[in-house]
Amino acid sequence: MKPSFFFYYLLIMGAALVSCAGAVPIVVDYTDDPVVWNINKPLKVVYVGSFAQTGYDLVLMDGEKKIALTNKKFTVTPTNLTVTANYPPDMPLPVDDGLMLKLTVPSMKSNLYSATLIPDFENPSIKILAMSPAIKKGGSGVVIFEARDANMKTVTIKDNSKKVFYAQPFQADGYYICFIGWHMKQPAYTASIYAEDVAGNLSMLPVGFKTVDFKYPVGKVDLDKTYEKDKTKELGLSETNLQGVDKYKVIQQELAAQSKVNISQLTSLHPKGIIEGFTLKAFKPLLKLRGTSAFGKIREYFFEGVKQKESVHMGVDLASEPKDSVYTSNEGVVIFSGYNGGYGNTAVIDHGLGIYTIYSHCTEILVKVGQTVHPGDKIAITGKTGVASGDHLHFGVLVQGVYVNSEEWLNPYWIQTNVTKVIDQAKKLMK
Numbered sequence: 001m002k003p004s005f006f007f008y009y010l011l012i013m014g015a016a017l018v019s020c021a022g023a024v025p026i027v028v029d030y031t032d033d034p035v036v037w038n039i040n041k042p043l044k045v046v047y048v049g050s051f052a053q054t055g056y057d058l059v060l061m062d063g064e065k066k067i068a069l070t071n072k073k074f075t076v077t078p079t080n081l082t083v084t085a086n087y088p089p090d091m092p093l094p095v096d097d098g099l100m101l102k103l104t105v106p107s108m109k110s111n112l113y114s115a116t117l118i119p120d121f122e123n124p125s126i127k128i129l130a131m132s133p134a135i136k137k138g139g140s141g142v143v144i145f146e147a148r149d150a151n152m153k154t155v156t157i158k159d160n161s162k163k164v165f166y167a168q169p170f171q172a173d174g175y176y177i178c179f180i181g182w183h184m185k186q187p188a189y190t191a192s193i194y195a196e197d198v199a200g201n202l203s204m205l206p207v208g209f210k211t212v213d214f215k216y217p218v219g220k221v222d223l224d225k226t227y228e229k230d231k232t233k234e235l236g237l238s239e240t241n242l243q244g245v246d247k248y249k250v251i252q253q254e255l256a257a258q259s260k261v262n263i264s265q266l267t268s269l270h271p272k273g274i275i276e277g278f279t280l281k282a283f284k285p286l287l288k289l290r291g292t293s294a295f296g297k298i299r300e301y302f303f304e305g306v307k308q309k310e311s312v313h314m315g316v317d318l319a320s321e322p323k324d325s326v327y328t329s330n331e332g333v334v335i336f337s338g339y340n341g342g343y344g345n346t347a348v349i350d351h352g353l354g355i356y357t358i359y360s361h362c363t364e365i366l367v368k369v370g371q372t373v374h375p376g377d378k379i380a381i382t383g384k385t386g387v388a389s390g391d392h393l394h395f396g397v398l399v400q401g402v403y404v405n406s407e408e409w410l411n412p413y414w415i416q417t418n419v420t421k422v423i424d425q426a427k428k429l430m431k
């Protein structure tokens with residue numbers, strides 16, 4: 001396709017930029033080589049350095065043939081140089097290899113800047129191979145797809161809450177896997193795959209998840225004098241004469257002050273590099289699994305019978321024997337180990353592919369940051385540190401920083417249907 005072309009324009013430092021509506025230029029630094037040019041957009045070359053010159057020429061060299069892009073003569077010499085040009089409308093397409101971009105100045109024999117030029121006017125291709133059969137409100141899903149481009153830059157999934165999930169290269173060149181999380185506060189869910197090449201050619205494909213609505217319950221949490229006593233000791237607060245709600249407020253303030261990391265931020269890091277042979281088992285952090293407080297519950301906290309606050313439960317509470325052993329079921333790397341405010345003693349494990357698990361309210365964490373853990377490793381001892389009135393384990397899962405329904409990840413059937421089968425199905429379609 002011949003590039004649409006409205007008018008030439010050029011930009012000199014300090015002068016106003018005139019451009020075609022919506023055509024954001026491709027910006028290249030004068031050290032970039034090669035330069036990949038999306039020929040439907042202007043190209044902006046930024047030269048930073050001493051520039052005591054009377055003018056410049058920006059040209060394309062097609063072998064010996066010189067094609068002028070833009071030039072300028074100065075009356076006042078700028079310190080640095082920004083040159084913007086459009087792709088020549090009469091340049092035949094497709095272009096052979098061997099195009100060069102050159103920035104020359106009148107007084108110099110050599111080029112001020114020279115780079116191999118690759119015209120790119122093709123959008124990346126995207127094709128979905130396999131995906132979760134359905135995604136539940138507050139829950140997780142996965143998509144495995146093919147995205148190809150000679151000069152790919154970023155491959156992401158963006159959902160209707162504007163959350164961006166980074167896809168990870170999977171198994172072989174051109175294939176990607178991406179786990180996503182539907183934040184439970186987002187009423188509906190849609191997501192699209194975006195693939196963009198270095199020249200700014202952008203393709204988008206809606207994922208078309210089948211969505212299942214879910215109503216999260218409301219519940220009550222009672223905190224009492226025992227809680228006040230326990231926390232005073234745990235947080236090292238002095239035995240002041242504060243009583244009741246006043247004391248509760250001091251406890252809450254201290255818990256916030258001792259909240260070292262933002263778990264969501266900590267787990268927003270996106271995976272890089274190609275991953276092969278990903279398998280995941282259902283998590284089973286305690287030998288006996290019995291839920292006592294569901295994920296997503298809107299919890300009203302009462303202290304001595306008076307409502308204090310409301311918050312959403314971003315994990316599942318599991319009943320434990322006092323000082324029960326906590327195990328990890330999948331390989332991972334410990335990224336947090338320590339006391340973290342309301343979560344108490346906590347461990348956070350990175351399992352790859354943007355999947356993280358969190359274990360909270362423990363008496364003790366037995367693993368250190370940077371340590372690799374293996375299925376069956378004992379990682380912690382349950383307890384009631386942080387906002388907890390009795391010994392239990394709070395188990396949470398985050399997908400690239402989004403708290404998701406951790407109950408799904410405890411369920412072998414869910415893992416089989418939404419992870420194992422999807423990966424197997426996609427592998428069969430890969431070349």
Ligand SMILES: [Zn+2]
Pocket residue numbers: 293313315316317393394395
């Ligand atoms: Zn909990």
